[in-house]
Amino acid sequence: MNTEAQSLIDFLQKSPVNFLAVDTVRQQLEACGYKRICPADTTPQVKPGDKVYFTKNDSAIFAMHIGELPMPEQGFHLICAHSDSPTFRIKPNAEMVMQGGMVKINTEVYGGAILSTWFDRPLSIAGRVILRTEDIMHPESRLLHIQRPLLTIPNLAIHFNRQVNDGVKLSKQKDMLPILGIFNGNEEIAENGGLIRTLISKELCVKADDIIDYDLYLYDTTSGCTFGFDNEFISAGRLDDLSMVHAGLTALLADTETVPLHTKVLAVFDNEETGSATKQGAGSPFFTTMLQRIILAQGYAMDDFYRSVEHSFMISADNAHGWHPNYSEKYDPTNHPVLGGGPVIKFNAAQKYASDASSASIFQQICESAGVPCQRFVNHSDNAGGSTLGNILTGSLPISGVDMGNPMLAMHSVRETASVFDHVACIKAFTEFYKI
Numbered sequence: 001m002n003t004e005a006q007s008l009i010d011f012l013q014k015s016p017v018n019f020l021a022v023d024t025v026r027q028q029l030e031a032c033g034y035k036r037i038c039p040a041d042t043t044p045q046v047k048p049g050d051k052v053y054f055t056k057n058d059s060a061i062f063a064m065h066i067g068e069l070p071m072p073e074q075g076f077h078l079i080c081a082h083s084d085s086p087t088f089r090i091k092p093n094a095e096m097v098m099q100g101g102m103v104k105i106n107t108e109v110y111g112g113a114i115l116s117t118w119f120d121r122p123l124s125i126a127g128r129v130i131l132r133t134e135d136i137m138h139p140e141s142r143l144l145h146i147q148r149p150l151l152t153i154p155n156l157a158i159h160f161n162r163q164v165n166d167g168v169k170l171s172k173q174k175d176m177l178p179i180l181g182i183f184n185g186n187e188e189i190a191e192n193g194g195l196i197r198t199l200i201s202k203e204l205c206v207k208a209d210d211i212i213d214y215d216l217y218l219y220d221t222t223s224g225c226t227f228g229f230d231n232e233f234i235s236a237g238r239l240d241d242l243s244m245v246h247a248g249l250t251a252l253l254a255d256t257e258t259v260p261l262h263t264k265v266l267a268v269f270d271n272e273e274t275g276s277a278t279k280q281g282a283g284s285p286f287f288t289t290m291l292q293r294i295i296l297a298q299g300y301a302m303d304d305f306y307r308s309v310e311h312s313f314m315i316s317a318d319n320a321h322g323w324h325p326n327y328s329e330k331y332d333p334t335n336h337p338v339l340g341g342g343p344v345i346k347f348n349a350a351q352k353y354a355s356d357a358s359s360a361s362i363f364q365q366i367c368e369s370a371g372v373p374c375q376r377f378v379n380h381s382d383n384a385g386g387s388t389l390g391n392i393l394t395g396s397l398p399i400s401g402v403d404m405g406n407p408m409l410a411m412h413s414v415r416e417t418a419s420v421f422d423h424v425a426c427i428k429a430f431t432e433f434y435k436i
Contacts, residue, residue: 001226004250004427005234005420009224011246012236016126016219018059018083018270020145021242025061025249025268029053032256034063039286043293049259054290058128058141059083059270060280062287063252064294067263071295072304075311076263077434078399079251080282080389081244081318082272085237086111086412088118088176088218090125095194101183103195105151107176110217111273115170117414118220122149123178127216129200132209139212142204149221150199151178178218220414232340232420239408239416241272243423244317251430264434265291272318272389282393291397313362314401315433316354316390317426319418320344320377322407335378337407339419342373343426346388346403353403354390363402363429370432372425375407 015021030036034051037044046052046066053063060083067076088107096104109115124146131140153176158164170176180195192198192208196216201208224236234243245268252266271281279286295305323336337344345360346353355363360376367374379385390403406426409417 001231002420002424004424005226005231007250008234008243008246008423009226009236012224012238012242015083015238015242016124016145017087017217018085019128019143019215020126021083021238021245022055022059022061022268022270023143025063025245026053026055028249028253029061029063032253037290037294039290043290043297045297045299046294047298051256052294056284056286057270057278057280058143060286061268062290063266065252065256065260065264067260069261069263071263071298071308071311072300073307073311074262075308075313076265077436078265078267078312078314078401079248079430079433080267080269080314080316080393081248082241082269082282082389083245084111084270084273085240085242086113086273088113088178090196090214090216090218092213094196095180096177097183101185102179103181103183104177104179105196107178107218109172109176112412114410114413115172115176116168117410118176118218119153119155121152121414122221123151123153123218124149124221125151125196125199125216126219127214129204129214129216130212131204131206132212142206144200144203144214144216146199146203147221151180151218153178222415226420234418234420234423235415237415239418240319240411241317241405243418244319244405244426247423247426247430248317250427251434254431254434260434262434262436269389269393276389276392282389283395285396287393288396309397309399312399313359314354314390314393314397314399315363315430316388316393316401316403317405317430318388318403319405319408319411320346321411322409322418324409330380330383332378332380335376337375337377339407339409339417340421341375341407342422343367343404343429344375344377344407346377346405348379348385348387351391352385352387354394355402355404359400359402363404366433366436367425367429369436370425370428372428377407
């Protein structure tokens with residue numbers, strides 16, 4: 001298997017939800033010498049060559065490799081992506097004991113999932129758990145990643161729904177609830193407060209009484225893989241947008257010893273799938289504020305921060321819709337990127353994307369310098385498209401930039417399809433961007 005494809009699949013396997021994705025990024029950063037900055041502490045002074053990172057809410061992470069050139073004079077090179085993907089969040093008081101003791105779990109949909117793709121799959125649970133401490137204002141946060149199949153969302157047999165292949169409207173509250181097990185009156189489970197709390201208690205080796213709350217989500221336990229005549233495709237969950245996180249991180253860590261000319265920045269936001277309007281999302285002033293603090297800590301003035309922004313460039317990396325051979329009528333007749341054709345610049349007349357002719361020309365030349373092809377995507381004019389990080393982030397950080405991504409099929413399915421070639425090409429383009 002291609003090395004970059006295998007690395008991506010391994011990254012996805014370790015990153016079933018946003019919290020675990022950020023922790024995986026953190027581990028790789030620290031292994032390469034990056035030091036954590038705590039936003040609650042006084043911002044330390046940094047100098048050329050320093051490598052630092054900071055987090056927000058355990059679900060967003062931001063890394064910087066300080067360059068030789070002064071940021072007020074030459075700016076910084078920013079790649080941003082997001083850690084979240086469509087899934088199901090487990091609600092509080094989630095267990096519903098049905099006839100025969102069968103327990104189903106009450107969930108709510110997170111993001112714009114293709115619901116039908118979640119049926120009849122081996123699912124499990126991951127996220128974070130909040131534990132009781134002696135300090136009420138500072139409870140302990142622990143990651144949870146149960147790495148075995150636990151649940152499934154069973155389909156209704158065709159014998160009870162003969163129209164199932166004609167299209168069925170699904171109820172998120174009725175049809176999409178997974179089954180977890182059969183409760184037979186076990187005293188230990190009853191004392192712990194149910195199956196979920198018992199699972200958490202055993203997995204984290206904590207007392208059930210110390211579990212205060214949790215942010216837990218479902219994920220498909222089936223590993224990603226390559227397929228196709230020459231293994232040219234990647235099939236996996238969460239390619240949107242963890243493949244871009246992986247590409248950005250790989251490029252950032254390609255050279256950690258040489259002091260770069262421009263300051264290299266990787267920003268991985270959360271909650272893009274639900275609008276980015278959270279403290280850890282691209283709509284928050286947090287990232288902009290931390291950039292300001294780091295620049296001011298170097299002895300510069302606030303005016304120097306604004307000058308830094310004017311000299312900077314952003315690549316907003318979120319995947320694009322690849323041309324689907326069964327639905328060609330859904331695509332723009334002259335701007336429909338194909339899998340295997342290289343990274344895609346995304347345009348929108350309503351400014352849902354940050355790209356314009358100027359920023360697109362810069363990214364195209366980056367691709368040319370890296371020796372990779374570049375494509376363009378525009379929505380079919382009768383179909384409204386979505387937005388992404390670029391135009392949201394520029395609401396608090398007025399930086400020039402381009403919205404791009406790799407072409408993919410079945411976006412927001414539980415398993416998406418992308419091209420091995422495109423992922424390799426994207427890493428090359430990002431690496432080139434960080435070098436120039």
